[in-house]
Amino acid sequence: MYQKTIGYSRQYIDQDDINSVIEVLKSDFLTTGPKVDEFEEAIKKYLNVKHAVCVSSGTASLHIAALSLLNKGDKVLTTPNSFLATSNAIVYAGAIPIFVDVDAHANIDLNLCEDILKKGNSIKAIFAVDFAGNMIDPEGLIYLKEKYGVKILEDCAHSLGATWKNYKAGDCKFCDVATLSFHPVKSITSAEGGCIVTNNDYIAKKALMLRNHGIVRNKNEFIYKDDDNPLYFEMQDLGFNYRLSDVHSALGLSQLKKIDFFLETRRKLAKIYDAAFVDTQIKPLHTNAESSYHLYVVRVNFKELGKNRSSIMKSLKSKGIHLQTHYIPINAQPFYQNMGYNPHSTPKALEYYNQCLSIPLFVGLTEQDQKFVIDALKSEILS
Structure with missing residues (x-):
């Protein structure tokens, strides 16, 4: 472990x-x-x-x-x-x-x-x-x-x-x-x-x-x-x-004063993820080359793969990897639905939400940590 x-x-x-x-x-x-x-x-x-x-x-x-x-x-x-x-x-x-x-x-x-x-x-x-x-x-x-x-x-x-x-x-x-x-x-x-x-x-x-x-x-x-x-x-x-x-x-x-270092580090980590997920069913979110990479988001068609996102997130959490989903569509929240909004009015956002995972990316993430994350994601999602 x-x-x-x-x-x-x-x-x-x-x-x-x-x-x-x-x-x-x-x-x-x-x-x-x-x-x-x-x-x-x-x-x-x-x-x-x-x-x-x-x-x-x-x-x-x-x-x-x-x-x-x-x-x-x-x-x-x-x-x-x-x-x-x-x-x-x-x-x-x-x-x-x-x-x-x-x-x-x-x-x-x-x-x-x-x-x-x-x-x-x-x-x-x-x-x-x-x-x-x-x-x-x-x-x-x-x-x-x-x-x-x-x-x-x-x-x-x-x-x-x-x-x-x-x-x-x-x-x-x-x-x-x-x-x-x-x-x-x-x-x-x-x-x-x-x-x-x-x-x-x-x-x-x-x-x-x-x-x-x-x-x-x-x-x-x-x-x-x-x-x-x-x-x-x-x-x-x-x-x-x-x-x-x-x-x-x-x-x-x-x-x-350290922002250039922070940005350089995040972009370097992102490139490693990009390379790791090439030609897989783990699809990095489309980015432009100058992104600040606040998040590293991947999309997975869990339904097509016969996988359950919740089960995968719980399994990875048990291994020490805590993922996030950014974001639950705002128009799906009860407050906004009570105002008359409907999440199905923005179907691409809803589809995106059902496929997204924010995976670890931050200054301080080590090479060993990142390899562990990559291997664990591939094992859970692609096997």
């Missing part, structure tokens, strides 16, 4: 990360302080964007971005193949998600988006998710944005570091706003955290206000200017406590 537990992903923390956090713990600032500003500046430089507003989670970044883009009642095209937070943010803003089926990359199908957009101008935005680290075609999004006047949000929770031709995930060259996640299994981690990135001054200003209870402290922006209290501030909107701390920011900043 292989004496090790191998999850589908995990964080990579080194001594530099630990030292960075300890340094902040010994400083005067634990909550929002200079490290947040430093982290935001580093993100702006990495993505070459005008604004970066760090918040407490990827979900918080989606929520604030949605409030900055949408009005109540707006209809928004989005994917059923994502974590719940993407469509939930649309609902939080009082808008209406419209689920569009997926393409070969398990990303939202832009051709189907155009089919819907051709029918009228009721669609106000597209919330596009770079699933598993594979960017959605930026040129396709630019085309839809320019032709139909829709706003574009790029959900980069999976794709920080990914590129497509001359575009980089989150660079805002083809979208109004992008959102990042720094959850432990993402490209970099701040333990918990997220970020709104944009070149739009209005969105950035609103994001700064909404992350801190809707408070404005700049006297030039006050509505009431006759209070001479030097500590006076105004709550001008209903905001939230979505601030990121200096502790989290120190970790995120240290991690960002």
Whole structure:
């Protein structure tokens, strides 16, 4: 028995990360302080964007971005193949998600988006998710944005570091706003955290206000200017406590310095999997060469092979290999079905879900670990 537990992903923390956090713990600032500003500046430089507003989670970044883009009642095209937070943010803003089926990359199908957009101008935005680290075609999004006047949000929770031709995930060259996640299994981690990135001054200003209870402290922006209290501030909107701390920011900043190493390692591991599954019934998800490989997903036609996915996952778990299924279609969830959504309206996403497995891929996965995973998968699925 292989004496090790191998999850589908995990964080990579080194001594530099630990030292960075300890340094902040010994400083005067634990909550929002200079490290947040430093982290935001580093993100702006990495993505070459005008604004970066760090918040407490990827979900918080989606929520604030949605409030900055949408009005109540707006209809928004989005994917059923994502974590719940993407469509939930649309609902939080009082808008209406419209689920569009997926393409070969398990990303939202832009051709189907155009089919819907051709029918009228009721669609106000597209919330596009770079699933598993594979960017959605930026040129396709630019085309839809320019032709139909829709706003574009790029959900980069999976794709920080990914590129497509001359575009980089989150660079805002083809979208109004992008959102990042720094959850432990993402490209970099701040333990918990997220970020709104944009070149739009209005969105950035609103994001700064909404992350801190809707408070404005700049006297030039006050509505009431006759209070001479030097500590006076105004709550001008209903905001939230979505601030990121200096502790989290120190970790995120240290991690960002290693992102090239992280990306190189993930891509190297992915190539090993690619080679191992050539000409087998274990089919790696179609990727573009510049994927950030947040996930390594394979598709298996379990029905055709006469296999049971649940039994295979349980058997592999007993051997120490913990797999995942990304994702249960959002429109299959009871909350959304109670709102009138039907998972059968996106049959490709449903078919994808029934065939997908996310297998271990993370910085720190050893050659021995990966060989064990490959051999175990082949044994369970192909024998």
